[in-house]
Amino acid sequence: MAKVSPETNTAGPSDVVRRLRDGMAGGVLSFPLTAFHDDGSLDPDGSRAYLAAQLATAPGAVFPACGTGEFFSLDEDEYRQVVSIAVEEAAGRVPVVAGAGYGWAQAARFARIAEEAGADALLVLPHYLVAAPQDGLAAQLEQLAARTRLPLIAYQREQVAYRLETFRRIARIPSLIGLKDGRSDLDALQRLTLAAPEGFLFFNGAPTAEMQARAYAAVGVRAYSSAVHAFAPEIANAFFAALRSGDGGSADKLLRDFYVPFVELRDRAPGYSVSLVKAAARLRGRPVGPVRAPLTDPSHADLADLRELLSSGLDMVGAAL
Template identity: 80%
Template sequence: MSDDGPGPRDVARRLREGMARGVLSFPLTAFRDDGSLDPDGFRAHVASRLAAGPGALFPACGTGEFFSLDEDEYRQVVAIAVEETAGRVPVVAGTGYGWAQAARFARIAEEAGADALLVLPHYLTAAPQAGLVAQLEQLAARTRLPLITYQRGQVAYDTEALRRLARIPGVIGLKDGHGDLDRLRRLTLAAPEDFLFFNGAATAELQARAYAAVGVPAYSSAVHAFAPEIARAFFTALRGGDHGTTEKLLREFYGPFADLRDRVPGYAVSLVKAAAMLRGQRVGPVRAPLTDPSDADLGALRELLAAGLDLVGAAL
C-alpha cells in the first residue's frame, strides 16, 4: 500500500466533521434513454447535491448503481465527483464483488482522486467471519485508500471480527444496513473510539433516532438525491431535538415513501431516480436488472413528493 496522499486518520477526521454537519449524500448515476452513461447529466446532478451541503459524497455506490457500471464508466463517475467536489467534502467511491475485482476498482478510484472507498458486500456466496475479515485484509493490502466496510445482505460481523477489522491498517469504519441495533451496539462497544459508524438502512431517517441512541448518529440519505430540502429539514430537526418536526416528516413523508419503496424489489433506487427526474434532474432511467416505476406508482410518488416539499416550504 502506498503512503502517498492523506492518511486514514486524516480522512476519518474529515468524514467525522462532515457527518456532524450534514447527511451523507449518495448521488445517482445519470444514464441516457438508450442506457449509456450521461457524464454531463451526472456532473449537473453532483453539483446540485453539493450545493445542498452534504457531509460527504459517495459516488458509484448502491444508489449510484455500482453493480451496473463497467470500469470505464466507473472511472468517469468517480473522476467527475472528485472534480466537482474540489476538496470541499470527502469523496468515498463504491467498490465490491470479490477482493480481486474490488482491488481493480480501488485502483481506478485512487487514480481518479477519491478519498476513501465504501466496500459493498461481496458477490453471491455466504462466508464465515474469518473470510469476511480476510476479504478486507486482501483489499487493504492493495490500495492506499481508507476503507469503510458495508455490512448488509450476507455480510454481518460479530464483535471479534469487528476487533480484527479495526486492526487492519486503512479500515476506518462500518456502514450498517441490517438495522439489528443489539448487534450494532455490541460492535460500537467493541470498536476503538475513533472508528466510524453510520446508519445505512434503507430510508435511514426512519431509524435515525434509534441508531443515534446506540451511538450511531450519522446516516446516509437517499432522499438527499432528489429532495435535499426535506433531507436537510429532517437532519436539522433531529440534531436540534425538534421531535415534533421529525415526527411530522416521518408520518407524512418518510413512512409513506418507505411503503411505496417496498412495493417492488429495487424501488429503493428506482423511486429515488424517478423522483429526481420529477425535480428536473437529468439522471435518466435505471439499468437492468432494476426497472423504472409503473405509471401508477409514479403518480403516487409525484403526490407524495409534492406533499413532502409542502411540509418544508419548497416547490416541486
C-alpha cells in the first residue's frame, strides 16, 4: 500500500477523538513491539508480520514507536519505517497514534515524520532526563503543538505530573485531545477528569494496566493500554471482555492466576516491562527478535518461569502456546 501523505491525512482532532472513543469502547489499546534482527538492526518484515497479527485481534487503536516499541532506541529513519508500517497495516481500520518524545525541538522532528507517514495522532512521551517546573511542562506541549498538525495526547508518568492549574492551561491547546496517565495517583487524576473539557480523552497507562483497571474505571477512566496484548491478545481480550460484562469471577481469576504472577516476574529486573514482553512474543512464535541495549533479554531462569506462566494463562482462556 502506498504511503499516506500529509495532504491526504486530513482528519481533524474531533474526528480522531471520535475514532479513538469508538475504538476504546470495543477493545484494548495495542502498543506493538518493534522487531529487530539478531544483530540489532531493524527488521521491517518482522514488524509488518507482527503488526498484522496484532491487528487481527481487533485492538481499539495501535500506538507504534512508543515505550513498548522501544522509541528511545530508534533513529529517525527507523521511526519512519515503523510508523509507516503501522499506518499501512492498519489501513484506516483503527487509529494509529505514534510516539514522539525528548525535548520539543526533537519531538517536532519526529512529529513531522509521523505526519508524513500518515499517523492520526501523537502520544507525547515524557521528556528526557531532567525534572521540569509546571510552566516548562506546559510550554513543552505548546511548542510541539505549534509545530505539528497532528492531535496530541499528553503522557504523564515519572518526572511528568500535571497539576490542576497546569492541566487547565494545556487543555486550552486546541490540538490536545487526551491524557495518558501512568502515575496512578487517582485522587489527582480524578481532579483532572472533573476539570477536563467535554470530549477530552483519558487513558490508563499504568504498568500492566489491567491490575488497576477497576480503580481507574471508578474515576471515569476506562480505556487502558495493555502490554499483555503485545504477546497474548487472547488473555488481554478475555480480561477486557470480563471487565466490560461485569464478570467479576473471570476477571479475578485472570488477575490472581496470571496478572499478579506476571507483575512479580516483571519486577525482577529493570527493563523487564519491555524485554519480558518481547520474550513472551518470541515464545508465541512472533518474529520480533531481541531488545536493543540498554535493555537486555531475560535470564534463562526467568524465561523458564515466563514460559510456564504464559502456558498456564493461555490454558485459562483456551488458547495455545
